[in-house]
Amino acid sequence: MRAIRAARSLLAQESEFSKLADEGSFLLPVGVNTSDFFTWDELNRLINYSGVTRNLLRDGSRTDNAETKEILAALQNGATLQLENIELFSPHMAEVCGQLTVMLGNAAIRCNVYLAPSSEHVGFRAHHDVVDAFMVQISGRKRWKVWEPLIEHPVWVMKEHVQDVSGRDPLIDVTLEPGSVLFLRRGDPHLAQCVGDEPSLHLTIGIHRVTAQDVLDWLIQETKQVGKFRRSWPWHKEAPGIDGSQVQWMNTLLHDLQEWLSSKSASSWLDAFKNHRAATRRVPGVVYAPGMVSARFAEVAPSSKVVLSHPMLPARVSKHTLYGLRKEIELPAPFVPLAQWLVSHPLQAISVGELSGEYELPVQQVCQFIEELLELGFVRIQE
Numbered sequence: 283m284r285a286i287r288a289a290r291s292l293l294a295q296e297s298e299f300s301k302l303a304d305e306g307s308f309l310l311p312v313g314v315n316t317s318d319f320f321t322w323d324e325l326n327r328l329i330n331y332s333g334v335t336r337n338l339l340r341d342g343s344r345t346d347n348a349e350t351k352e353i354l355a356a357l358q359n360g361a362t363l364q365l366e367n368i369e370l371f372s373p374h375m376a377e378v379c380g381q382l383t384v385m386l387g388n389a390a391i392r393c394n395v396y397l398a399p400s401s402e403h404v405g406f407r408a409h410h411d412v413v414d415a416f417m418v419q420i421s422g423r424k425r426w427k428v429w430e431p432l433i434e435h436p437v438w439v440m441k442e443h444v445q446d447v448s449g450r451d452p453l454i455d456v457t458l459e460p461g462s463v464l465f466l467r468r469g470d471p472h473l474a475q476c477v478g479d480e481p482s483l484h485l486t487i488g489i490h491r492v493t494a495q496d497v498l499d500w501l502i503q504e505t506k507q508v509g510k511f512r513r514s515w516p517w518h519k520e521a522p523g524i525d526g527s528q529v530q531w532m533n534t535l536l537h538d539l540q541e542w543l544s545s546k547s548a549s550s551w552l553d554a555f556k557n558h559r560a561a562t563r564r565v566p567g568v569v570y571a572p573g574m575v576s577a578r579f580a581e582v583a584p585s586s587k588v589v590l591s592h593p594m595l596p597a598r599v600s601k602h603t604l605y606g607l608r609k610e611i612e613l614p615a616p617f618v619p620l621a622q623w624l625v626s627h628p629l630q631a632i633s634v635g636e637l638s639g640e641y642e643l644p645v646q647q648v649c650q651f652i653e654e655l656l657e658l659g660f661v662r663i664q665e
């Protein structure tokens with residue numbers, strides 16, 4: 283429930299969210315409960331007992347994969363510690379990101395942590411990011427300035443990537459307190475700095491939006507399946523200048539491309555693109571080690587309430603196979619609809635008894651099947 287509560291608190295204005303997100307950065311009018319997201323204990327666990335990538339940032343310079351000794355010295359010198367993609371190492375944040383994935387129509391969600399101990403240094407200089415993001419202040423205070431963008435819809439690889447904000451007034455100048463959340467729109471230049479003596483701890487929960495570039499990249503990949511788009515150049519030596527046969531060759535290519543693009547309607551192309559995304563996207567989620575799972579959930583009774591432990595796309599449940607993070611299991615045929623129900627209702631818990639009644643399966647068999655899914659980490663029992 284904690285993860286669902288956290289995700290919902292970010293999207294309290296869910297119906298308006300997509301409209302607001304495209305209009306610009308904004309401070310969420312209602313704060314969130316920080317303990318639903320992250321704690322100092324969890325930070326210490328991640329730093330010391332997980333394989334998370336630990337980077338150091340100081341006034342625009344950066345050290346990747348820092349050693350523990352280096353981290354301690356750098357923090358004392360005012361560097362910011364960045365932990366990348368904690369959703370891969372924190373079961374709770376995996377659930378929060380997974381819930382957001384479902385609530386935001388299958389968007390890919392990643393989460394970084396920033397610990398900034400000093401108000402004298404910044405981690406990054408003014409810059410923009412290529413993802414939309416929620417800045418969730420957990421502890422301490424951080425001042426954010428956000429400027430009007432000068433580059434339209436930036437993506438990762440562009441020839442011109444610098445937005446000079448010097449001499450311009452920020453549109454937003456706000457100090458986040460624990461529980462405050464700033465939504466930062468992709469591309470909006472920003473600068474963040476710890477305020478006061480207390481270290482600032484915040485999460486950046488990034489929403490990777492699908493862009494027109496993603497669709498075009500996919501289309502280019504699709505052309506590789508079409509014979510005429512794999513033709514060789516008609517000449518072997520590249521002489522200087524352009525002759526008529528080369529122009530003819532290029533015209534044919536452009537013509538073939540137009541013809542190929544208009545061979546399908548916009549909705550057919552969209553459908554194919556969505557199928558491609560469903561088949562290739564990484565879904566954040568929770569993976570429990572089998573030993574831990576069996577120890578925690580040894581007994582499954584008809585009254586046990588089952589919930590999916592990480593959201594999966596229904597497309598990932600094929601007729602007899604359930605695909606999950608790093609795992610794939612063959613499903614006994616009678617249990618296919620039951621597994622499909624679980625995957626299609628990622629936020630909902632259902633009792634084993636209800637599942638057995640709904641699918642007319644003996645309750646003992648359903649208990650056994652759920653125990654197998656628990657062992658594999660696909661489901662958990664709601665406590």
Ligand SMILES: [Fe+2]
Nearest residue numbers: 409410411472
């Ligand atoms: Fe940033």
